[in-house]
Amino acid sequence: xxxxxxxxxxxxxxxxxxxxxxxxxxxxxxxxxxxxxxxxxxxxxxxxxxxxxxxxxxxxxxxxxxxxxxxxxxxxxxxxxxxxxxxxxxxxxxxxxxxxxxxxxxxxxxxxxxxxxxxxxxxxxxxxxxxxxxxxxxxxxxxxxxxxxxxxxxxxxxxxxxxxxxxxxxxxxxxxxxxxxxxxxxxxxxxxxxxxxxxxxxxxxxxxxxxxxxxxxxxxxxxxxxxxxxxxxxxxxxxxxxxxxxxxxxxxxxxxxxxxxxxxxxxxxxxxxxxxxxxxxxxxxxxxxxxxxxxxxxxxxxxxxxxxxxxxxxxxxxxxxxxxxxxxxxxxxxxxxxxxxxxxxxxxxxxxxxxxxxxxxxxxxxxxxxxxxxxxxxxxxxxxxxxxxxxxxxxxxxxxxxxxxxxxxxxxxxxxxxxxxxxxxxxxxxxxxxxxxxxxxxxxxxxxxxxxxxxxxxxxxxxxxxxxxxxxxxxxxxxxxxxx
Amino acid sequence: xxxxxxxxxxxxxxxxxxxxxxxxxxxxxxxxxxxxxxxxxxxxxxxxxxxxxxxxxxxxxxxxxxxxxxxxxxxxxxxxxxxxxxxxxxxxxxxxxxxxxxxxxxxxxxxxxxxxxxxxxxxxxxxxxxxxxxxxxxxxxxxxxxxxxxxxxxxxxxxxxxxxxxxxxxxxxxxxxxxxxxxxxxxxxxxxxxxxxxxxxxxxxxxxxxxxxxxxxxxxxxxxxxxxxxxxxxxxxxxxxxxxxxxxxxxxxxxxxxxxxxxxxxxxxxxxxxxxxxxxxxxxxxxxxxxxxxxxxxxxxxxxxxxxxxxxxxxxxxxxxxxxxxxxxxxxxxxxxxxxxxxxxxxxxxxxxxxxxxxxxxxxxxxxxxxxxxxxxxxxxxxxxxxxxxxxxxxxxxxxxxxxxxxxxxxxxxxxxxxxxxxxxxxxxxxxxxxxxxxxxxxxxxxxxxxxxxxxxxxxxxxxxxxxxxxxxxxxxxxxxxxx
Numbered sequence: 001x002x003x004x005x006x007x008x009x010x011x012x013x014x015x016x017x018x019x020x021x022x023x024x025x026x027x028x029x030x031x032x033x034x035x036x037x038x039x040x041x042x043x044x045x046x047x048x049x050x051x052x053x054x055x056x057x058x059x060x061x062x063x064x065x066x067x068x069x070x071x072x073x074x075x076x077x078x079x080x081x082x083x084x085x086x087x088x089x090x091x092x093x094x095x096x097x098x099x100x101x102x103x104x105x106x107x108x109x110x111x112x113x114x115x116x117x118x119x120x121x122x123x124x125x126x127x128x129x130x131x132x133x134x135x136x137x138x139x140x141x142x143x144x145x146x147x148x149x150x151x152x153x154x155x156x157x158x159x160x161x162x163x164x165x166x167x168x169x170x171x172x173x174x175x176x177x178x179x180x181x182x183x184x185x186x187x188x189x190x191x192x193x194x195x196x197x198x199x200x201x202x203x204x205x206x207x208x209x210x211x212x213x214x215x216x217x218x219x220x221x222x223x224x225x226x227x228x229x230x231x232x233x234x235x236x237x238x239x240x241x242x243x244x245x246x247x248x249x250x251x252x253x254x255x256x257x258x259x260x261x262x263x264x265x266x267x268x269x270x271x272x273x274x275x276x277x278x279x280x281x282x283x284x285x286x287x288x289x290x291x292x293x294x295x296x297x298x299x300x301x302x303x304x305x306x307x308x309x310x311x312x313x314x315x316x317x318x319x320x321x322x323x324x325x326x327x328x329x330x331x332x333x334x335x336x337x338x339x340x341x342x343x344x345x346x347x348x349x350x351x352x353x354x355x356x357x358x359x360x361x362x363x364x365x366x367x368x369x370x371x372x373x374x375x376x377x378x379x380x381x382x383x384x385x386x387x388x389x390x391x392x393x394x395x396x397x398x399x400x401x402x403x404x405x406x407x408x409x410x411x412x413x414x415x416x417x418x419x420x421x422x423x424x425x426x427x428x429x430x431x432x433x434x435x436x437x438x439x440x441x442x443x444x445x446x447x448x449x450x451x452x453x454x455x456x457x458x459x460x461x462x463x464x465x466x467x468x469x470x471x472x473x474x475x476x477x478x479x480x481x482x483x484x
Numbered sequence: 485x486x487x488x489x490x491x492x493x494x495x496x497x498x499x500x501x502x503x504x505x506x507x508x509x510x511x512x513x514x515x516x517x518x519x520x521x522x523x524x525x526x527x528x529x530x531x532x533x534x535x536x537x538x539x540x541x542x543x544x545x546x547x548x549x550x551x552x553x554x555x556x557x558x559x560x561x562x563x564x565x566x567x568x569x570x571x572x573x574x575x576x577x578x579x580x581x582x583x584x585x586x587x588x589x590x591x592x593x594x595x596x597x598x599x600x601x602x603x604x605x606x607x608x609x610x611x612x613x614x615x616x617x618x619x620x621x622x623x624x625x626x627x628x629x630x631x632x633x634x635x636x637x638x639x640x641x642x643x644x645x646x647x648x649x650x651x652x653x654x655x656x657x658x659x660x661x662x663x664x665x666x667x668x669x670x671x672x673x674x675x676x677x678x679x680x681x682x683x684x685x686x687x688x689x690x691x692x693x694x695x696x697x698x699x700x701x702x703x704x705x706x707x708x709x710x711x712x713x714x715x716x717x718x719x720x721x722x723x724x725x726x727x728x729x730x731x732x733x734x735x736x737x738x739x740x741x742x743x744x745x746x747x748x749x750x751x752x753x754x755x756x757x758x759x760x761x762x763x764x765x766x767x768x769x770x771x772x773x774x775x776x777x778x779x780x781x782x783x784x785x786x787x788x789x790x791x792x793x794x795x796x797x798x799x800x801x802x803x804x805x806x807x808x809x810x811x812x813x814x815x816x817x818x819x820x821x822x823x824x825x826x827x828x829x830x831x832x833x834x835x836x837x838x839x840x841x842x843x844x845x846x847x848x849x850x851x852x853x854x855x856x857x858x859x860x861x862x863x864x865x866x867x868x869x870x871x872x873x874x875x876x877x878x879x880x881x882x883x884x885x886x887x888x889x890x891x892x893x894x895x896x897x898x899x900x901x902x903x904x905x906x907x908x909x910x911x912x913x914x915x916x917x918x919x920x921x922x923x924x925x926x927x928x929x930x931x932x933x934x935x936x937x938x939x940x941x942x943x944x945x946x947x948x949x950x951x952x953x954x955x956x957x958x959x960x961x962x963x964x965x966x967x968x
Contacts, residue, residue: 285891303895304790325895329915329956333892338958341911363915407769408817411787411809427825431813431847472813474822 007086011065012097012110012240015086017048017058017072021079028231029180031056033074039064039088044274047234048072052184059238061275062088063097063110098240098275099203101296105318105353106399107278110240114399116392117320118385119147119205119357123248124155125374126193127164133193136374140200143377144386145358147203149245149322151210152190152232153217159330159367160212167215177216179224182231191235198241205243205299205322207282208232208269211252219256229265233272244269245299246281250288263292270294282322290315303334305345306410308354309402319354326371327379328361335361335371339380340451340475344426346385347450347477350392351413351424353400358385387453391479396420403436419443421480424450431472440464442483450475491570495549496581496594496724499570501532501542501556505563512715513664515540517558523548523572528758531718532556532563536668543722545759546572547581547594582724582759583687585780589802589837590883591762594724598883600834600876601804602869603631603689603841607732608639609858610677611648617677620858624684627861628870629842631687633729633806635694636674636716637701643814643851644696651699661700663708666715675719682725689727689783689806691766692716692753695736703740713749717756728753729783730765734772747776754778766806774799787818789829790894792838793886803838810855811863812845819845819855823864824935824959828910830869831934831961834876835897835908837884842869871937875963880904887920903927905964908934915956924948926967934959 009015017035021027033048035058048058056079062068065088074080091097097110099117107115120143125136140148154164166186172178194204208229211218220228236242246266247253257265262281269279280299281288290298298315301323302308312319327342328335337345342358349356360370360379368375400415400422414423419438437443445458445468458468461483470476493499501519505511517532519542532542540563546552549572556566575581581594583601591599604627609620624632638648650670656662678688692713695702704712720726730750731737741749746765753763764783765772774782782799785807786792796803811826812819821829826842833840844854844863852859884899884906898907903922921927929942929952942952945967954960 306788329913331914331916331918331951333895333912333914336912336914338911338913341958344911411817427822427828428817428820429813429822430815430817430820432815434815467815474825 008089009062009086010095011088011091012061012063012095013091014238015060015062015068015088017060017070017082017084019048019056019058019072019079019082020054021056021074021076023054026180027056028182029227031074031076031079033072033076033079034058035060035070035072037062037068037070039066039068046274047230047272049231049234051188059235061098061238061240063275064088065090094201095240099243099278100276101278101318103399104316105312105401107297107318114393114397115146116389117147117203117318117355118145118389119149119320119322119355120145121149121322121326121357121359121371122374123149123151123207123210123372124160124164125150126190127154127166128162128373129165132368132373132375135376137196137200139374139376140197140202143382144389146201147205147243147357148197149205149207149248149357150193151207151248153210153213154215155210155212155372156214157212157372159369160372161367168217179216179220179228182228187235191239194236194239194242198239203241203243204239205245206236207245207248209246209250209253209257210248218253222261225257225261225265226268229268230272233269237273237275237277243278244273244280246279248282249284249301250281251284251286262288263294266292266294280320290317305348305356308349308352309404309410312352312354312402320357321349321354322357323359324349324356326359326361327381328369328371329363330361330369332361335359339384342381343384343388343450344475346381346388347424347475348413348426350388351400351415351422351477353402353415358382384451384453388450391422391448395422406435408435419480419482422477423480424477425474427474429472429474429476431470432467433470433478434465434467437462437465437468437480438482444481444483446479446481447471448477448479449473450477455479492573493546493570494579495572495575496545496547496579497575498722499544499546499552499572500722501544501554501566501568503532503540503542503556503563503566504538505540505558505560507538510664511540512666513711515558515560515563517556517560517563518542519544519554519556521546521552521554523550523552530758531714531756533715533718534668535672543719545582545722545724547759548572549574578685579724582761583727584760585762585802587883588800589796589885591802598877598881599630600873601631601687601802601839602629602873603633603804603806603839604629605633605806605810605841605843605855606858607633607635607691607694607856608644608648609634610674611638611650612646612857613649616852616857616859619860621680621684623858623860624681624686627866628873630685631689631727631841632681633689633691633732633841634677635691635732637694637697638699639694639696639856640698641696641856643853644856645851652701663700663704663712666712671719675723678720678723678726682723687725687727688723689729690720691729691732693730693734693737693741694732702737706745709741709745709749710752713752714756717753721757721759721761727762728757728764730763732766733768733785734765735768735770746772747778750776750778764804774801789832789840792833792836793888793894796836796838796886804841805833805838806841807843808833808840810843810845811865812853812855813847814845814853816845819843823868826865827868827872827934828959830865830872831908831959832897832910834872835884835899835906835961837886837899842866868935868937872934875906875932875939879906890919892919903964903966906961907964908961909958911958913956913958913960915954916951917954917962918949918951921946921949921952921964922966928965928967930963930965931955932961932963933957934961939963
């Protein structure tokens with residue numbers, strides 16, 4: 001019996017088939033359920049999941065406007081062979097669909113709107129008090145970030161010692177987690193968080209595994225890991241704003257998940273997700289081979305951002321440096337760079353045609369550090385990152401290609417899209433400049449102060465090779481735009 | 485006939501044998517002259533040179549107090565077999581002798597005084613007007629530099645278009661230089677410059693070849709190059725404050741001096757110089773193999789100074805980064821970093837147990853840029869470099885060894901000498917810190933603001949592993965000193 005029939009669903013929203021089925025035994029393990037969704041010549045197989053209390057759900061995100069039919073399939077008779085239909089209608093305002101790789105090194109929403117990935121990190125925000133979660137969402141509403149790195153599993157780490165309100169798995173014998181019994185209440189909450197982000201225009205970059213654990217999540221067996229992934233993908237893949245991050249710092253977990261198993265789990269996600277959400281994995285010291293075919297983009301942790309162009313070139317995929325170190329003042333070297341340095345690194349990354357993520361780690365009397373728990377932002381970088389994002393969103397669609405045709409480009413940052421150019425000088429402060437300019441056509445030049453957030457047009461227009469007179473201050477950028 | 489007999493000469497000063505000989509033909513090419521200097525069991529062969537006007541000179545820098553004898557040797561009878569003696573006496577104030585490599589990665593004066601190499605660059609200062617040269621020397625008197633990179637040959641380059649007052653070679657047919665006839669007037673002047681630097685406590689890092697030329701110096705034949713080096717070494721080796729830099733940017737001259745010839749010329753200098761003055765070669769893009777046995781230290785041009793430790797480790801010799809880019813505002817990327825950036829790079833280099841050099845390239849209405857012509861300094865880095873030099877000179881003798889025992893040391897700089905520690909945080913701003921501290925013994929901690937040039941002791945003393953509370957600002961350093 002299906003509850004959802006003859007509904008209208010927005011393109012890239014969720015159509016959900018709800019079924020009643022057995023409660024006995026362990027339905028999480030014993031029952032397989034899914035459905036095939038059909039539109040014209042297409043048939044898409046989708047996994048369903050058990051949501052507790054005898055409720056089974058199959059979620060589907062239609063990508064095409066029109067009529068869709070479905071038929072369920074299950075190893076349990078009462079869940080098998082149910083069928084129905086729905087109408088997929090045009091997306092409403094703010095619904096641009098899921099994000100995909102575009103033009104080799106960039107991203108786009110499914111509706112063709114460019115997606116300039118400007119991420120942040122609150123690893124364990126879903127595991128905090130409701131009040132703190134609401135504060136985090138309120139902060140995000142006025143922040144420049146459109147991607148959030150967040151863990152499914154709770155985190156055990158310095159400044160992160162609190163027990164989560166809800167666990168992803170139910171308690172089993174002797175207080176340990178029972179990795180055969182996911183906790184539907186947790187996942188319903190997690191899904192609400194994903195939707196909360198979606199409403200704010202934020203992609204949820206969901207971290208599937210991480211090593212910082214005291215509950216056993218980091219040492220589940222290979223079979224438990226496989227079942228966990230299938231359950232998670234069945235629940236979440238239909239949310240248009242999700243990305244899959246196989247791990248934070250996978251290389252600290254190689255004892256329990258060796259490289260071959262990472263590869264396999266990666267492919268499990270690829271195979272079970274019908275929508276090809278972005279997939280990557282995040283390293284600490286040992287780079288994953290991002291050229292592997294199941295990886296859509298390189299999600300790296302790299303402090304030495306001046307080499308971004310080289311990594312991009314090496315992987316031939318979008319480069320998203322999710323941890324170019326964080327603004328903050330904690331003792332850890334990855335968490336104590338100045339706001340000015342993080343803003344500098346953002347300009348280097350983005351002006352070289354790559355993407356970067358923010359994090360904030362200021363010591364706090366109650367250990368509420370944004371990077372882990374969310375809350376409010378204390379730093380000076382977010383306003384500058386917002387300024388940078390606006391500039392990037394005004395750039396022509398299709399993304400920026402780094403300039404690499406001269407010996408000095410490894411030392412400064414610059415990229416182009418036709419006669420549009422973005423050049424960032426960092427600590428360099430030339431008073432005269434003639435490199436990287438369009439060789440033909442008239443153009444405008446803006447001088448951008450990346451810290452003061454000012455854009456000062458140079459008077460008039462220029463044509464071809466010329467010598468610009470600049471202020472001779474550090475941390476300036478040039479924006480070149482064709483003069484129509 | 486010798487003019488100088490029965491003289492007293494300070495240890496590491498110059499004893500000069502002056503001989504009258506033939507003027508006819510081309511004595512520069514036709515006449516070989518030299519002498520053997522003897523002290524007890526030692527015999528040191530030294531080349532002499534023709535100084536024009538029938539005057540031949542053999543110069544010698546005695547390294548041992550006591551009686552020395554010499555006998556000349558020549559292919560010309562009247563210059564052969566002359567003998568005499570002199571007394572080498574203790575060095576006077578300020579005479580520490582020549583600089584040599586010490587403790588693998590560091591330098592020392594011959595008398596055991598540590599030499600902390602803090603260089604600067606005025607490539608063509610000896611080729612400017614007398615007035616400008618005097619201004620350069622006056623500037624150096626109040627500057628923090630104790631090594632000067634300077635070319636023998638004049639330089640042809642942007643901002644360096646003026647004809648030199650004196651040429652190293654005499655004019656030959658059709659206005660071209662005659663590379664068989666050195667110009668004694670030039671070399672006498674050059675030697676005066678070397679002595680002027682010596683009086684200021686500055687090592688003359690003499691650049692023997694460079695590619696920036698319109699007179700033919702960069703395209704001399706191999707034989708001309710060999711003769712030039714023998715002449716130069718014969719004239720200059722006895723000056724205690726000279727270093728040999730085979731080239732500036734040797735890799736731009738590989739068409740006329742291929743790598744094998746560089747190796748040979750290097751060894752020529754090594755063999756003709758009885759004093760083993762420091763020898764290196766400076767690259768643009770293609771690193772020379774500084775592990776070759778005739779190289780005493782690596783004189784590099786590297787902007788990415790955070791990797792200094794790695795290069796030091798690779799070469800197992802002192803690393804002197806003579807061009808970590810220059811403070812300035814010219815269009816060239818190597819010549820337009822901010823003062824703050826150059827000061828930052830100096831702290832990185834020195835706090836990692838390596839050495840660095842300064843240069844300044846601010847646009848000037850008359851093209852008088854310090855890096856090439858000397859004159860006055862306009863920048864803000866020299867005062868901070870002086871501050872750094874004083875701190876290094878207060879460090880214990882023997883030099884600093886980089887700390888590399890933890891994953892984060894590639895990102896920040898730190899080095900030790902026993903329980904003395906120098907840690908530089910760069911853009912990092914921890915408020916709490918416990919890494920790199922002595923594991924036993926009591927110590928003092930100073931917080932150094934590298935830009936404001938303040939040294940603020942933390943109250944009291946500390947013992948073993950502890951957590952320091954710091955200001956949480958960027959560009960600070962810590963100095964740890966044992967508490968006696």
